[in-house]
Amino acid sequence: MSKKEKQFVEEITPMEVDFAQWYTDVIKKTDLVDYSPVKGFMVIKPYGYAIWENIQNYMDKRFKETGHKNCYFPLLIPESLLKKEAEHVEGFAPEVAWVTHGGNEELAERLCVRPTSETIICEMYSKWLTSYRDLPFLYNQWCSVVRWEKSTRPFLRTSEFLWQEGHTLHETYEEAQAETLQMLNIYRETAENLLAMPVVIGQKSEKEKFAGAYATYTMEALMHDGKALQAGTSHNLGQHFTTAFDITYSDRNGELKHPYHTSWGVSTRLIGGIIMVHGDNRGLVLPPGIAPTQVVIVPVASHKEGVLDKANELRDRLKDKFRVELDDRDNYSPGWKFNEWEMKGVPIRIEIGPRDIENNQAMLFRRDELEKDAVSLDDLEEAVEKLLEDINNNLLYKAKMMRDEKTYIVKTFDEMKEVMEIKPGFVKAMWCGERACEEHVKAETGVTIRCIPFEQENLGHTCAFCGKEAKHMVYLAKAY
């Protein structure tokens, strides 16, 4: 590596030295995002937005396959609507942005910028629903929401973020519960298959559930630094909102009933997860499914006759099947380009130079393992396809290994404190199920119960934290 190239890579702080700085370096230097003049608000740059578009395309298809339709509800919500569901307003009022003036006039009632849309959507649903024949309502919207945050980090916690929010109504509790879990499973499947990000799925404790929910389900991923990321939630809202908003329909017996209700969402936070699960000290490592560029072609000695032509030919061969880019900039050396594309996390780099052409081959470099191999040009499409699949599987495998290595069983509170001190990660422990105990753990250590996983294990009979009888095995962690 030449000195100049070395410096290029050294711009990223190693994650072992300072994980937060590593994250900041990566998102800025790879052009995913930028800070805006409005504190806590981010600009999602084209490279970051293309990742979001790939996530959207994948998930939107899954939503539609399961019968959901998109729509759009107003950005602004009257204060009186926000207040209709008591727990909900308590949870959200402290963090909403208030519009008080329209043009030069003060508004009679102030409007909040939506922090989430249960209230405005329920208000509309109460107008739309008449008969059991109208059910289920299976609607979703892609939009941005605003939650005033004191301390923000791009993708992980910002005062505005992009997301989707699904809102459904059903005849029975069972149908609502099935929908809640179906959507959680679509989230899990997206995380694992598209993002190569393993997740633990389970139920939130009463303390951690969504403001106004009957039950909240979550998927939790573990980051390189041993902190957890809540990566998506799905809520069974029971009849809390449908009662508060007086949504009724005449059921199969002609009686007036409140329907059952769910909501579920994932956000641009997923991009933060991808970065912190797969990234390394050279920068991003993007799973092929969401990489804006899956394959970059870098010509070597491109001034030599035939090299650029061949590089163009390869691009044309690959472009219908893969997201491929030819880097034919003439003001950067191949070495500089190699480093830049590695930093940007492009899964495969194809190097093609005069000697490769002579040998009817190209070098295929894989970002996940930083390895390269010669491939015959006759088999290029197959080789690329297979390698992308390999990379995806390998990323998921490595992320699972990483998570398992950082997952510990603890029997006592002291043991957990020690673990969190020296090797932070997921902690599995038995818990009594009581809120006071959970709050005590959080107050003393900053560690929270991430979820009561569906896959329960019996680790003992007493709560690791208070010694009372244990009710559940839970995952705990410090969290983003």
Add this chain to the structure above:
Amino acid sequence: MSKKEKQFVEEITPMEVDFAQWYTDVIKKTDLVDYSPVKGFMVIKPYGYAIWENIQNYMDKRFKETGHKNCYFPLLIPESLLKKEAEHVEGFAPEVAWVTHGGNEELAERLCVRPTSETIICEMYSKWLTSYRDLPFLYNQWCSVVRWEKSTRPFLRTSEFLWQEGHTLHETYEEAQAETLQMLNIYRETAENLLAMPVVIGQKSEKEKFAGAYATYTMEALMHDGKALQAGTSHNLGQHFTTAFDITYSDRNGELKHPYHTSWGVSTRLIGGIIMVHGDNRGLVLPPGIAPTQVVIVPVASHKEGVLDKANELRDRLKDKFRVELDDRDNYSPGWKFNEWEMKGVPIRIEIGPRDIENNQAMLFRRDELEKDAVSLDDLEEAVEKLLEDINNNLLYKAKMMRDEKTYIVKTFDEMKEVMEIKPGFVKAMWCGERACEEHVKAETGVTIRCIPFEQENLGHTCAFCGKEAKHMVYLAKAY
């Protein structure tokens, strides 16, 4: 037509009786949109949103083919930024919504909900641009914007609407101008090919141009009631904003320069245009390119053996190639369904009953001409494909005929007043080019200059309105 079916259709006010009421009836009864509890804000329901998604998919592809990338800029803009370009703030300040509180705290500086994003984007561009090698910047965002409107109508003028806004930077004036016209042409091509909506393209007068623009170009469509709809605009912003925001780069000679700048946008307003150009007294008539359902299959005598099976079989045959729906609801008669789907503007209805099955045929009904023909089931795919194409061509042809019939040449102000009184439409007239004259015309008649069309005709030497020497031929109309 049975009495019940007749009543069903009669719910829509005939457009000759009251065009505004016809429009309101159509958008409400076809479930495109609903009014929200926030005055002037609409809810776009699934049927309306699916049209927007089809428009988005088509245009987004065209934007990307021409090198543009999507990104996302903050929803909220500090007041100080909005004020940086003098004409711009004057144009927009009276109609923005102001956020004054975040959570429980009053903000030090109030923030407006973006009415358009030139200011925040230029602020970011000033950080991002360094060298001529970085140019052009070709970015776009899909989002919602808020403009406080006193008098609103869904899709046509609402306090919040969905749109795309492209913002580009270029080295030279010529490149910026070429970009401005390229995007206008993509808009025109989308209007004509996808929406079957003919448009006149040209330049806005100084009075009507965008606040802060060097020159604004527009496409103008004519509605059934003879009023014009500004359906998309593309602005050459010159160096107005890049100077105000001090965006500079070192050019090919190492000198510091301000780049040239464009912006361009279309919105959910296009849906209003589709409704008012193609709709009739039975309801919507949707162009096949954007119809959420292109083909609806209605089984006749579906209780008879084999009918539902055959209907399902036809749906399965068509579903990979077309957006097709099988209406197998058992609580509505075929006649009721025919009316409902006609009202919803579905381009093709396939009727299949026992006798059709015997004859190995189906009835194909086309919404645009309200005609039906028997088609052999052997040729169904080809027949549907051809008919959709026919419908699209026919809709464009009919819309052009309608527009031409309602386009008049006038030589004097009195002549225009008379035309606008008895047969409103587009008026072509010669104009002196002076703002005072234009303002006089508007003040006296409410008629505005829609554009100075690229296709000029010489209709005389003097201004039709003030008698001075004529500079341009212009299109005038009352407008939405």
